[in-house]
Amino acid sequence: MDIFLAAGSSLFLLIGSFLCLSGGLGLLRFPDFYTRMHAVGVTETLATAMILIGLMLQSPDALVLLKLMVILIMTLFISPTASHALAHAALQNNLVPKLNKQNDNEEVTPSNP
Amino acid sequence: MGHYNYWIVVVLMMIGFYIVIAHGNLIKKIIGLGIFQTSVFILYISMANVEGGTAPILAEGISRYSNPLPHVLILTAIVVGIATTALGLALAIRIKQAYGTIEEEEIQKKDNLDC
Amino acid sequence: MLIAAILAVFIVMVIAIVRGFMGPTLYDRILAVNMFGTKTVLLISLLGFMMGRPEFLDIAIVYALINFISVVGVLRYSDSSVFKHHNKQK
Amino acid sequence: MLHTFTLALSLSVFWLINSGHNSVLMLSLAALSITFVLYLAHRMDVVDHESQPVHLTRKLPGYYAWLIKEIILSNILVVKHIWLGNQSISPTLSTIKASQKTDIGKVIYANSITMTPGTITIKLEGDQFLVHALLRESIDDLKKGEMDRRVTQLEDQC
Amino acid sequence: MIISLESMLQLSIILPLLAMLAIVSTGRNPNLRETVSISTSLVVIYFVFNLYLGIKQGENIQVDWWELLPGLQISFNIEPLGMIFALIASFLWLITTVYSIGYMRSHKEQNQTRFYACFAIAIGSVMGIAFSANLFTLFIFYEVLTLSTYPLVTHAGTEDAKRGGRIYLGILLGTSIVFFLLAIISTWFVAGSLDFKPGGVFDPNVNTTVAGVILVLFIFGIGKAAIMPFHRWLPAAMVAPTPVSALLHAVAVVKAGVFTVLKVCVFIFGLDLLAILPSTQFLLYLAGASVLLASLVAMRQDNLKARLAYSTVSQLGYVTIGALLATSAGVIGSSMHIGMHAFGKITLFFCAGAILVAAHKSKISEMQGLGRQMPITMAAFFLASLSIIGVPPAGGTWSKWYLLMGSMEAEQWILMAVLMISSLLNIAYLLPIPFRAFFPARGMPVTDTGIKEAPLPSLIALSITAVGCVILFVYPQPLYELARAILDAPGLAYGK
Amino acid sequence: MLAHLPVLQVIVPLLAAPLCLFLTRSRLVWVFALAVSALAFLISCLLLQQVMSSGTIIYELGGWEAPWGIEYRIDPLNALLLLIITGISTIVLLAAHTSIQQEIPEERHTFFYILYLLSLAGMLGIVATGDAFNVFVFLEISSLSGYALIALGKDRRALWAAYQYLIMGTIGATFILIGIGLMYQMTGTLNMEDLSKRLPEVEHTRTVFTAYAFIIVGICLKLALFPLHLWLPNAYAYAPSIVTAFFAATATKVAIYLLIRFTFSVFGLTFSFTALPLQILFLTLGLLGIFAASTAAIYQKNVKHLFAYSSIAQIGYMIVGFSVSTTTGLMATLLHLFNHALMKSALFLALAAVVYRIGSVQLSQFHGLGRQMPFTMAAIVIGGLSLIGVPLTVGFVSKWYLIMAVIENGWWPVAVLILLGSLLAVVYVWRLVEAAYFKPPLPGRDTIKEAPLSLLIPVWILVIANIYFGIDTRLSVQVTQAASMSLFGVSP
């Protein structure tokens, strides 16, 4: 049983690490603020979840498990709030997103507050 | 490199101090102040380290801990630091409302006009 | 595998700092700083497990809470013109 | 009263998880602090169905399961495009109509959009959501309205 | 009602201060206000006279109020020198009050209540100075005197008056805080006591350099003695109304200055120590220079009050010289000169005021021929001038004689010459005024301008002081006896 | 109960502060705060009496023995400071209700009293505690509430002044924190008594020297020692008048206390004065402070500014006394600390009365006030005379001892300089007197009346204290002498 837990934990941690690094890459290479937010979203949802689940599989007792779950839930609750507010503030202050040129004509352009 | 912790402390302290002195923006000054304070927290915490000791949280099977007292002290100091930052930011906002700016030079200019 | 995860999180944190320096807008910096904070929570948790001190999770929770409060704190004023000023400077 | 109870319960659980102690002194301190928080919450007038959406409890797990699936899929999609590079993405800004009636329903919908990587709700005005997406297809998916329907269904339960 | 001498001593200080309150509260009714002034001064004279009789009978009158710091007491004691000062001051306060009533009313001055109130405080502090048993007590009253006379100097309220007031206050407070206080603290530090003691408080083997420096600090610090170069306040204070000038130049302020110098020389240093201090000689020459220079400056003044002011600077130099000579004749001469000069100079100022009130003239060049219209005033002026110069039949003769004796005794030939030359200069700047008044230069049109003598109270006042000058010549005995008793143990052995 | 006085001294105002929240009406809060402050004053009186009769009081917080627990330690120096702080606080509070009605909006009154009590508790804590880290905590409690109090000022410049003070104050406090940390590192203790025993063993190390330097610089910032005084004038000038009166009399005094405590008790006299060239440094800075600040005071147009600069100058006097480092010198410093608290609280409280009536403290607005507000202006004049050091006021007593101390050391030129400094005080005080008494009232000012009794009574209590303690010096001299001697380890 232990060996399965350890293997599962490693797998989750590995996936989490990969997602995390991917998000980091996106943060570096995406063209503007709004697109970078999506990359960060990766690191804050699935990547975090994978790493924390990996740890949960290693947890020595129930309390630790519960704590890890608390952290996970908190992260999942906080990050969309933060992302939304940040994006809102950015748009509010006239930070114009770089949009796909093909779609420009048919899409809504942000109205100034 | 034997005392690398001190070097970190000193560098952070200098950075913080420099920001406080050199920047005219009130928010940046507060950030500088935060860095300055944090450097001292690091000083205390690194000083509490005991060779081979782990974090001073009581647990079974562990006999060697870092000195807990500085940690406790710094917890207090952090609270104080947060209170300072909060008050500083609140003041900055009130200043912004009253002066219309948070740049030191402009505030001083407006004060001189008042006189 | 723990070490690999720690490394990955650490690298992402470095990337966050890089993005924080590069900007170019204020929002990029806030985004980077915020991400740095959430990754710190992960890092603390991972380090706790690596050092055999799952008690560190308490710290991680506190850190997550502080993160949340600071985000709310910053956003509380995100509408105020404090930010506008910076935007213009860019 | 129900809301007070659920709040007390969740606070107690949170306290127990964090503390791990169960001596009489500690527990009475816990009771004291929870009572104090409840008092404050009442004073601030935040104990209501908005902060404690207990009425959604029955249907919520099913929705969460679906949402987790969506999150996993969208994560994979975004990661794929991160590695494919900037040529592969098509950032889009678009307005989406929400069919929820209550505030809490709209918030759940907006947050669900934001939680799935690749899309972010930027602004809520009435039933119009301004959404930024990494890919054009994500917007199209949203416009198909499956998520909207599920959230509205959630809302209908009460 | 029997009042003990101790109580009289305290009352003579406290009464004027209480009178100040009464004056302020009766300010609305000028007649009542001035009745308060005059009756208080009468009571004070009564007390002082009784005290005089007391010490004549050999009573030792000592009052201790309280100890401010360990060894630093506020206490009072009467010895002959203080008695001289108290007698002169209390008597001349009465006269000046009478004179002021005539002067102030006919001039329709503003703020008369403030004037009389400050006047009362000034006299109270003069009494305090006269009866101080130690330097500390004296210093307190010295400062009170400065502060209470400031509103008098700036009485007119004009910019000129304020400028004069600033110089007055600046120099007096400045010298007293920087030098006088330092000298007092140094004395306390070196000698361990501030009490006025016959023979001085310093150890006979004290380091003469240190004691010499302290003496210099004292002489510079007692700005009210107006030794050059700290004399500027006196001419600056000329802007004050004439009764104030009388008070400043004859009664209260300058006399408090030279009195303090004498007290310090005799009772802090002691004549024996004083004679061997290296700085005494330097200070003597400084005082001599002050005497001569001030006389020379006085000659060039056309404004009568300015001329009198510089004359005062010069005469104060005489007193200082007498004290520094460190001989018994010098001390006798200088303490008598306090009284003689007081009577002479107050008369001269009263005359100047009378001329200003009656003839609206302040320039000497305009006073030719005035003797016809104001014969009493000009006669008084003449008598007082004689007293200042030091020739019979005026009291100044005696004091100047003893001063000359003192300088001879000390073999200070140069100073002796200075004193004599200065007396000649006195003649040159004082006598021509009454002379030209009665015998105007040829070519001066003598027209009847309708000028009459000054109001009666003023006229009475100046006549009394002028007669006083003569009486002091004829009957100097009481003053002389007091002066002689100074060098004996104070309060004791007097009259034996 | 009596045995718990040391801790009650701090706890009472500290706990009372949040209780203010439950009192709804401004007047009620005021009465409560006043009662608390008066109780604190009573406690400090009892403590002083206890210390003077039976020596140092040691109180172990929660029964934990030092150096493990926190120890409260009251010796004559502490008792004197506690007495000054609580006494001034009480009298100033007496006037608070009337004064803040004009200067602070009604809805912030409760807030004001909470901050006031917190600040009071902080200062009392700094003085009462025997634990170095506790000093830092209480320092921050009093400072933080202080910044907020200053920011309550009417003028928008109050905000800017509070901000600047916050920056400087925090840097100072952090410096102190660094010093305390380094001391702890070298000795493993935070108890000041313990520190003083263990520091000599390691006093040759660079770390101890660094600790000392940080602490001194930190304290000097809080102290507003020239040239680190830049935060003070505006903070004093734009704070609500009551706050100025309270702080001018107490805040810098507490910093002086810390300076004395750390140099004399913790580090020890020999180390302190050899590690840094403290004597020449403080003598120079003290004298420079006296002259620079007094000269600046002469040119001020705002009377609060004027007295603020005068405060910086007076700090110079205290520092000169400190630099003499003899029992007399220290006694002079302590005496001046006591006396200056009386002077400045009287002066600033009188200014509060002026603000109450004419809403301004510009010198040009003082014309003719001597007639219109005779009792207020008389109070200012007497306070000014005390500042100059005229005999029969407290100012004379401290200057006397200061000059004695300087002369004892043979520093004659310094004595002359100190006296010359007093002359500058004459000039700035006299500018005020001239304006109030020798200038005609401004047009349209005929209706100005004397300040209400609720302001005049506290002002005159302080003025009479200025005279009373200038005449009856037994209390102040005895206590400061005992304090100074115990600091030098001389038995009285």
Ligand code: NA
């Ligand atoms: Na999304």
Ligand code: NA
């Ligand atoms: Na998202």
